[in-house]
Amino acid sequence: MPQVTMTVNGRQVMREVEGRTLLVQFLREGLGLTGTHVGCDTSQCGACVVHVDGKAVKSCTMLAAEADGAEVTTIEGVTPADGGMNPVQKAFQDHHGLQCGFCTPGMVMTATALLAENPRPSPQEIRDALEGNICRCTGYHNIVKAILAASGQDVSALAAE
Amino acid sequence: MYNFDFVKPTTLQDAIAALSRDEAMPLAGGQTLIPSMKQRLAAPSVLVSLTGIPELKGVCRADDGAVCIGAATTHAEIARETAAIYPAIAALAGGIGDPAVRNRGTIGGSLANNDPSACWPAGVLGSGATIVTNTRQIAADDFFQGMFTTALEPGEIITEIRFPVPEAAAYAKFEQPASRFALTGAFVAKFADGVRVAITGASEGGVFRWREAEEALGASFSPEAVDGLSVSADGMIGDLHGTPEYRANLVRVMTRRAVARAQ
Ligand SMILES: Cc1cc2nc3c(=O)[nH]c(=O)nc-3n(C[C@H](O)[C@H](O)[C@H](O)COP(=O)(O)OP(=O)(O)OC[C@H]3O[C@@H](n4cnc5c(N)ncnc54)[C@H](O)[C@@H]3O)c2cc1C
Ligand code: FES
Numbered sequence A: 001m002p003q004v005t006m007t008v009n010g011r012q013v014m015r016e017v018e019g020r021t022l023l024v025q026f027l028r029e030g031l032g033l034t035g036t037h038v039g040c041d042t043s044q045c046g047a048c049v050v051h052v053d054g055k056a057v058k059s060c061t062m063l064a065a066e067a068d069g070a071e072v073t074t075i076e077g078v079t080p081a082d083g084g085m086n087p088v089q090k091a092f093q094d095h096h097g098l099q100c101g102f103c104t105p106g107m108v109m110t111a112t113a114l115l116a117e118n119p120r121p122s123p124q125e126i127r128d129a130l131e132g133n134i135c136r137c138t139g140y141h142n143i144v145k146a147i148l149a150a151s152g153q154d155v156s157a158l159a160a161e
Numbered sequence B: 001m002y003n004f005d006f007v008k009p010t011t012l013q014d015a016i017a018a019l020s021r022d023e024a025m026p027l028a029g030g031q032t033l034i035p036s037m038k039q040r041l042a043a044p045s046v047l048v049s050l051t052g053i054p055e056l057k058g059v060c061r062a063d064d065g066a067v068c069i070g071a072a073t074t075h076a077e078i079a080r081e082t083a084a085i086y087p088a089i090a091a092l093a094g095g096i097g098d099p100a101v102r103n104r105g106t107i108g109g110s111l112a113n114n115d116p117s118a119c120w121p122a123g124v125l126g127s128g129a130t131i132v133t134n135t136r137q138i139a140a141d142d143f144f145q146g147m148f149t150t151a152l153e154p155g156e157i158i159t160e161i162r163f164p165v166p167e168a169a170a171y172a173k174f175e176q177p178a179s180r181f182a183l184t185g186a187f188v189a190k191f192a193d194g195v196r197v198a199i200t201g202a203s204e205g206g207v208f209r210w211r212e213a214e215e216a217l218g219a220s221f222s223p224e225a226v227d228g229l230s231v232s233a234d235g236m237i238g239d240l241h242g243t244p245e246y247r248a249n250l251v252r253v254m255t256r257r258a259v260a261r262a263q
């Protein structure tokens, strides 16, 4: 079995994996990082989004072996070490960007990648970035609002809708 | 998904050697192949990753002005790196799927797969690009041979795609809203010696050139030039998203929009 070494949330890990082991299985079952969710397992819903070398990817559609040597960040890794929440997570809470919370880890990881590339996105740019993240509860409006707020922009115009 | 041996060569030569093994397949972004393997539609015994080979990645400019894109370059990289040199291709790449799909999926994987609703076949055929493999160069007109079928031989790897840069070009896609693939998409490119129009998502034969529109647009490159034309619904795809007649109409509508965008 191939051996993989990667840095997950700043910590180096080394494991044997099967060729077919998906990155999401490696994270959840191998490392116990169950914050990354599996919704569809068919690369549609985005619940499994993590960052690989800083880029958002669907971890249900990437082999663990492909991430050999990479830096991987999961939802556990964006949370401050002293507990609490990072600004994107806090904004989701403040603006009711979640209901059941199943899609939230993927939403937060996609939003974080967006804000790294585009620190002041428009509401339309936020919606475009969320194209591959499905939420069955919120209707998206408050997710867009939360991400807009996390980027430091005024959300009062959106709030009126 | 059945298990397989995973290999990740760092040179093209090693990749070709690995692909000569029994039931070996190349793996690029995996955005099509991994879902197919989960459904057991594909069950290779060896997967040869193309993502660790530097010579298959990146965008450059050839001496004759052509834009050359390594086969294992992701849609996201292409969107970024061709924005200034071939904006119509950058826009096509930036409109594929969603950000996570664009961060993994590659142009070579999309072309080898030749999904009848994919975007790249339209951009490549519409540009009259050349597909370079480890053994030869294939003109776009000869490469696409029907739904999910291409001129590639077993074990042959696409290494690069060379796009001549037109005077004006644009891609217009009518999205199937759940998958983001093209319900119908038109890529229009105006060169000094004529216009090319490639249509994806519509025909059961996969991507095709719409010759009548090419002629009409060659005479007058304006959206109105295609108004009088019509396309037969024979051989168009009919599914729960749209009838053959609906797609035949979209061929004209999307071509018109692409021309308007290219003005
Ligand atoms: C949610 C979602 C939305 C999508 N939306 C769109 C869309 O809007 N438009 C669109 O066009 N596509 C879309 N796609 C498909 C996407 O573009 C894929 O990335 C692409 O079709 C396959 O590229 P890949 O690099 O992932 O290839 P892989 O899945 O790795 O490989 C696909 C096939 O090509 C072969 N192959 C790969 N590279 C080479 C090579 N260099 N030479 C020879 N053979 C090779 C493989 O063996 C395999 O048979 C979408 C996919 C998903 C999951
Ligand atoms: S679980 Fe990966 S996209 Fe749905």
Ligand code: FES
Pocket (backbone or CB within 6 Å): A097, A098, A099, A100, A101, A102, A103, A104, A134, A135, A136, A137, A138
């Ligand atoms: S909050 Fe329930 S799926 Fe998004």
